[in-house]
Amino acid sequence: MSTEQNILDELEWRGLIADSTDREALREAFSSGSVKFYVGFDPTAPSLHMGHLVQILTAKRLQAAGHTPYALVGGATGTIGDPKETGERVMNSLDVVKEWVDRVRSQIEPFLSFEGDNGATMVNNYDWTASMSVIDFLRDIGKHFPVNRMLARDVVRTRLESGISFTEFSYVLLQSMDFLNLFRDHGVTLQFGGSDQWGNLTAGVELIRRTTGGKAHAIATPLMTKADGTKYGKTEGGALWLDPQMMSPYAFHQFWLNVEDEKVGELLRVFTFLAREQIEELEAQTAEKPFLRAGQKALADAVTTLVHGEQETEQAKAAAGALFGRGDLHALSGSTLAAALREAGATSFPRAQGTPDIVTLLVDSGLAKSNGDARRTIKEGGAYLNNVRIEDPELVPGDDDFIDGTWLVLRRGKKTMAGVEALG
Known part of the structure; x- marks a missing residue:
């Protein structure tokens, strides 16, 4: 049996199908040739995040199996935003959305191939939405949507008491129209997205049936949740962004390195392209010797390499080691070191006021509770500057001690460290 015939089984094994339309019809479609499919991304922020990565990698898997991707960036729907349970979205200007x-396009493109028989196509729904009149929209699209069914959608029911605008209420019509346009103009017969999009996905399938009599399919991928059921994708600093300017590769790598043991197998299946045998072996290692964190290390390396490249992954690993005395701090790039120290916890001082002595720095950085505590730590051999044990409590770091001209790395014992940044 070929890869194409097995792709549904592969998606199921990886836990990527939370729901779908007719499963046997899907299996038959995947076995009959290259299925044209689409997945949409609304630009409601300047970067995609972890949830979008599930969709991007699913598209990559389908393309690798011989199927044909259409990546839709919602220049139209992005001006509105899919309804949230918590309240109305901020409507951004057309210039910002553009x-x-x-x-968003530039973040998606590296994951897909745009060449060959099943090369990807990038589309923008603004192209077929902007010129459409309200009358045409209501006549051609709106008449196929019974209001009672729209009111039954979970997110709409949740928002009815607090209030939902007609704009967000109508979002499902726009997404369904996207599927209809891609079905008519490009022969796209499958749409997938997160399980919170299931109502929109099936509405598009139904619109195609009502207007053309054609058959289309939908797949919903699961939402990623932690072991306690709360959503993944949030960190102390916000969403798990793919843009390295919004979340450093070091912080990104650290996130995956610190996932719970119970979730390692699931995340390896969803976010990596490791073979089944490799994943099962890593799951076994994690269960038998969780302190080695073999699964987390493989996960962090694989996902960071996919998103940021091998060089950034190696820098992130080197930074983690160097900060705790297992590597050369001076070998790190300035940007990696800065990101790692800010992630770990950093303090600063104005360069113009002169460099404080080491006791003051240990206290200001939070590594010591008081001057006396700092001096005792130094006397006992537990304080380090740039991974070198501090012998003199009167030490004032000199210009040569500042890594990249800006940073000092302080450590107390083996596991507690902080950065100090000279400003100006």
């Missing part, structure tokens, strides 16, 4: 469209 800028974000370009940024």
Whole structure:
């Protein structure tokens, strides 16, 4: 049996199908040739995040199996935003959305191939939405949507008490129209997205049936949740962004390195292209010797390499080691070191006021509770500057001690460290 015939089984094994339309019809479609499919990304922020990565990698898997991707960036729907349970979205200007469209496109493109018989196509729903009149929209699209069914959608029911605008209420019509246009103009017969999009996905399938009599399919991928059921994709600093300017590769790598043991197998299946045998072996290692964190290390390396490249992954690993005395701090790039120290915890001082002595720095950085505590730590051999044990409590770091001209790395014992940044 070929890869194409097995792709549904592969998606199921990886836990990537939370729901779908007719499963046997899907299996038959995948076995009959290259299925044209689409997945949409609304530019409601300047970067995609972890949830979008599930969709991007699913598209990559389908393309690798011989199927044909259409990546839709919502220049139109992005000006509105899919309804949230918590309240109305902020409506961004067309100029802002246009800028974000370009940024989102550039994040998707490296994951797909745009050449060959099943080369990907990038589309923007603004192209077929902007020129459409309200009358045409209501006549051609709106008449196929019974209001009672729209009111039954979970997110709409949740928002009815607090209030939902007609704009967000109508979002499902726009997404369904996207599927209809891609079905008519490009022969796209499958749409997938997160399980929170299931109502929109099936509405598009139904619109195609009502207007053309054609058959289309939908797949919903699961939402990623932690062991306690709360959503993944949030860190102390916000969403798990793919843009390295919004979340450093070091912080990104650290996130995956610190996932719970219970979730390692699931995340390896969803976010990596490791073979089944490799994943099962890593799951076994994690269960037998969790302190080695073999699964987390493989996960962090694989996902960071996919998103940021091998060089950034190696820099992130080197930084983690160097900060705790297992590597050369001076070998790190300035940007990696800065990101790692800010992630770990950093303090600063104005360069113009002169460099404080080491006791003051240990206290200001939070590594010591008081001057006396700092002096005792130094006397006992537990304080380090740039991974070198501090012998003199009167030490004032000199210009040569500042890594990249800006940073000092302080450590107390083996596991507690902080950065100090000279400003100006």
